[in-house]
Amino acid sequence: MFISFEGIDGSGKSTQLSLLREWLESKGHAVLTIREPGATLLSESIREILLSTKQTITPTAELLLFSSARTQLVEMIIEPALQDGKYILCDRFVDSTTAYQGYGRQLNMDQVRQCNYIATRGVMPHVTFFIDVAYEQAQQRMQFTPGSSEPDRMERSGREFFDRVRDGYLQIAASEPQRFVVIDGHREREAIHADIVAYLSGHFLIETT
Numbered sequence: 001m002f003i004s005f006e007g008i009d010g011s012g013k014s015t016q017l018s019l020l021r022e023w024l025e026s027k028g029h030a031v032l033t034i035r036e037p038g039a040t041l042l043s044e045s046i047r048e049i050l051l052s053t054k055q056t057i058t059p060t061a062e063l064l065l066f067s068s069a070r071t072q073l074v075e076m077i078i079e080p081a082l083q084d085g086k087y088i089l090c091d092r093f094v095d096s097t098t099a100y101q102g103y104g105r106q107l108n109m110d111q112v113r114q115c116n117y118i119a120t121r122g123v124m125p126h127v128t129f130f131i132d133v134a135y136e137q138a139q140q141r142m143q144f145t146p147g148s149s150e151p152d153r154m155e156r157s158g159r160e161f162f163d164r165v166r167d168g169y170l171q172i173a174a175s176e177p178q179r180f181v182v183i184d185g186h187r188e189r190e191a192i193h194a195d196i197v198a199y200l201s202g203h204f205l206i207e208t209t
Contacts, residue, residue: 001204002082002123004093006169007131008162009155010138011185012192016131017089019193020200024087027206032081036092037069040076051152059105063112066097067119074123082123094120095128095172095180100154103168104161124179127203129196130169131185135162 003020007013017033024031037047046069049055050062057065070093081088094116102112133141142155173180183195200206 002078002088002090002125003200004090004095004125004128005131006092006095006099006128007133007185008135008138008166008169010140010142011131011133012141012189013129013131013185014091015189016129016183016192016196017091019189020196021089023193023197024089024206029087030085031087031089032077033089034073034077034091036073036090036096037066038073040069040072042072043069051154053150053153053156057153059101059107062105063097063101063107063115066101067115070094070097070119071121074119074121078123079121090125093125093128095130095169098172099165099168103171104157104165106164126179127200128180129199130173130180130182131192132166132169132182133185135159135166137186138162 005013005017014035021031021033037043037050046065050057050065050069078088078090097116097119098109098112101107102109142151170182173182181199183192185192
């Protein structure tokens with residue numbers, strides 16, 4: 001089963017992915033956790049380029065770099081893991097590109113969708129959890145995260161950009177309600193985790209005891 005987590009930077013999606021991994025493993029399931037961009041040598045190298053503040057990257061180049069990292073991840077990691085019957089938990093996937101490059105950078109949406117389809121080879125998550133938080137709270141969380149470093153290139157994009165990204169996620173949710181699940185991220189992490197477990201247990205019959 002393929003599960004992705006989405007949200008603006010500082011939403012807490014990575015925390016929820018870790019909590020779900022621990023819960024699934026406690027039930028005896030084999031779990032693979034990956035991040036985007038990343039998980040392969042090439043994809044991690046592209047990640048360094050994309051997040052570095054040392055150079056300017058045009059929106060179209062950004063789109064193509066994310067897509068290149070994704071197709072490597074799909075072919076080398078995700079497709080084999082799905083064939084092995086593993087639970088795959090992915091920190092961001094193709095919806096990030098739709099929200100960030102499509103809505104956030106305001107690129108041509110038809111071209112974004114075409115790049116997404118090529119990069120994913122049609123592979124999509126069975127369910128996507130969007131941890132929805134306001135920009136102000138996300139920024140506050142990032143400032144007080146222990147060991148946090150200086151904002152990366154994407155994190156420096158500004159409020160107007162992230163407002164467009166959040167709105168983009170909500171539009172994806174409205175268009176794909178069977179896959180895309182909006183979770184109120186303004187609550188305590190345990191309450192958010194409980195909602196995620198309840199959804200998976202109710203819709204995919206994953207045992208809870």
